[in-house]
Amino acid sequence: MIRGVRGATTVNRNNGEEIVDKAHELMIDVxxxxxxxxxxxxxxxxxxxxxxxxxxxAKSLRLLEGxxxxxxxxxxxxxxxxxxxKCIRVMVxxxxxxxQLEVNHVYHYNATVLRPDLKK
Structure with a gap:
């Protein structure tokens, strides 16, 4: 079955390193x-x-082997x-x-407010 897996995170500032780091952290969890x-x-x-x-x-994915x-x-x-x-969202x-009910959508930091209904 093809599924969409969602996720989101936030950063503290518009900084390239932080954007890539937080996106990487999010993708690892997803x-x-x-x-x-x-x-x-x-x-x-x-x-x-x-x-x-x-x-x-997207640069965060290139840090992952495979x-x-x-x-x-x-x-x-x-x-x-x-x-x-200051929000980064992803759809995989x-x-x-x-x-569908087993899919874990991942929300980090301030992005947890986006889907409070999914808190476990």
Missing amino acids: INQNRIKPENVTSVLFTVTEDLNAAFP WTYVPVMCMREIPVPQSLS TVETSLD
Whole structure:
């Protein structure tokens, strides 16, 4: 079955190193909590809020062994008034045997407010 696995994190400032580090940390948790293998991934889409432009969060995937050929893109989030700032979101489209209720969507730092219904 093809599933979408979501995640989000926040950074403290628009700094390239922090953006890549926090995206990397997020991806490690998304991968581990959902037993994702790169060869089963269709694509990875990152978005960032308009206040982040110091680095592509997709660079974080290139730090992971085996993820060299996984298609990845970065986009800008819709600038909705009063929305969470300094936020990086990800959608991993993956072939998995997990049922929809077994998928672990991962939210770090201030991004936990985005989906309080998923807190375990």
